[in-house]
Amino acid sequence: MNVGIAGSGQLGYMMILESRKLGISFNVIGQDLDGPASRIADRSYIYEDYKEFVDRSDVVTYEFEHVDGRVLDYAESEGKLKPGIFPVKLKRDRSLEKDFLHSKDLPVAEYKIAMSAVEALEIAENFGDCVIKSVSGGYDGKGQYFVKGGNVPSSIPDGKYVVERFIKFQYEASVIASRSLDGAIRMHKPSFNFNRKGILFYNAAPVSDNGMNDAVRRLLVELDYVGVLGVEFFIADGKTIINEFAPRVHNTGHHTLMGSSISQFEQHIRAICGYEIPDPVLYRPSGILNLIGVNPDRKTVEDILRLPETQFYWYGKNGIRRGRKAGHINVTAETVEEVHSKIKKLTEIVYGNAPDEFL
């Protein structure tokens, strides 16, 4: 079987690492031939050659929703795109995602859509504490403006925005869910997520469900989804609010690479290839620390691997720069508390006392 992956970053890279054992060949398409996934693919393509890429793949998936549209549109027209084009469309315009979730009665923060920067700032004035989010291209906190204590920015770039009332949440959490071709739904255990500057810094599983599973189940069905879906939540007193979803494997699911009976990456590939997807077993509490903007030297890697029950994932990207994800570390331990304390140690090993300098 030939699986095509649109996008050549770390998510595709880990799909291949995890699923080649199934006897699958992987085609990867990206901007160049040098991405982490392209370098280990069976065949690599650049976006210009999207037709050949799709034609030579039995099924096409995407590791990222903001890849070249021609690939996805052609794969969809050939009936090969899984999950289909619909969730991508919702992600290309954040206002569509919000409206969709709202229309399906799924829990989202109070929001308004602004067709211009001026309108967005007006709404923000009225909302009080809120977040102004550009509708397009926003991930890892890009294109977002936080308004606190009436401190509305004097100007922001013009464009369409979603303005969301700020939720005073206790913590962020997420669910990695999967749905098979015949509609079976499986869930990895929810994780607690800690972000810095809008980027996932570390996470740990399991954490209590707080109604997340129910919401995700409904979302999977409403999207008629196939594959792995990552859904981020805010957990507030008595409320569980969807922040956003990602129609793909997700950074908060990397912990499933260690301590789980199946990783999110293999789960996704099994689902889109039409295999039954298993109920994931979390053998042991697990978590990750992201490696962002750092390039650990030999001694640092040695120190990381010296800690019991750690694994080191290096994506091999060309050029490490501030704020860019370059790898991650997996951790398991007997208790979640121990996972947290290991991650604390690892943070010191990797970032010293100043993680913010790398993010």
Added chain:
Amino acid sequence: MNVGIAGSGQLGYMMILESRKLGISFNVIGQDLDGPASRIADRSYIYEDYKEFVDRSDVVTYEFEHVDGRVLDYAESEGKLKPGIFPVKLKRDRSLEKDFLHSKDLPVAEYKIAMSAVEALEIAENFGDCVIKSVSGGYDGKGQYFVKGGNVPSSIPDGKYVVERFIKFQYEASVIASRSLDGAIRMHKPSFNFNRKGILFYNAAPVSDNGMNDAVRRLLVELDYVGVLGVEFFIADGKTIINEFAPRVHNTGHHTLMGSSISQFEQHIRAICGYEIPDPVLYRPSGILNLIGVNPDRKTVEDILRLPETQFYWYGKNGIRRGRKAGHINVTAETVEEVHSKIKKLTEIVYGNAPDEFL
């Protein structure tokens, strides 16, 4: 870091699958460029180009002891071979292995060395129940003659043999052990192994130790070993006898790919690259069923993956033939008994009622 693997079969394939995440590049050398490991290597070589292969690798290991000697000799002379050439020499002539183990007071079956077929048959006459083993190239039961009830073969091919008195064992077991560059020793949990026609058919871990760990620790030190070592035992009433060792990752360690905090493959690569090796945690009882001489169709793979907590490893070899290992299935479960019963189910799914027809 560039790691060179001599031999291009499934063991090298799984070393790469498991360790690429460490940011390592892999060179593979084999008879052709088409072996399972060659196809996913960063650079692939044929044996004729052994000099370039070694020169472009920071460290060289072997996935099999019977690879082209020029590679190993040159890598050893360059100080790059890990584990070194010594354990290979012991494996090239089974009589040296036996003498070595015996001289170190490690528990082996009573044996005699025969310099010819005639001598071997004479010894067998006197020994009673015994096994006549060719000293060279013997693995997966090849070149072995079982003598039972005085039924000595009338002739065997001429050559050097080890004749071993037959041990009435309860079962076979093995230990996957590892030793780091600085001498730290780690052990995966021992497994129960079930062979058919001299080939591993399935296994399951953990099983009781019965003194195996002690013997393996001594062996690792006596060999001044670096990397993963597989040691097979016969467990008889009150006795634990070494059958043989393999100076490499081993088929009985494939279960560490699932349900363990680290696989034997990554453990080996970490050790030879000079990293600290962790104490492996067995999260949950685990086992494998080998896929020998079979080429499961889509429906069979679906049936395999439908069983909870299974993983399917397909090596992608060219040409499936009787007795040849083509893949394996990993299984975990809450208890070892459950692992055994899952393997029984999987055996029926894969082989029907007639496994022997494929072996």
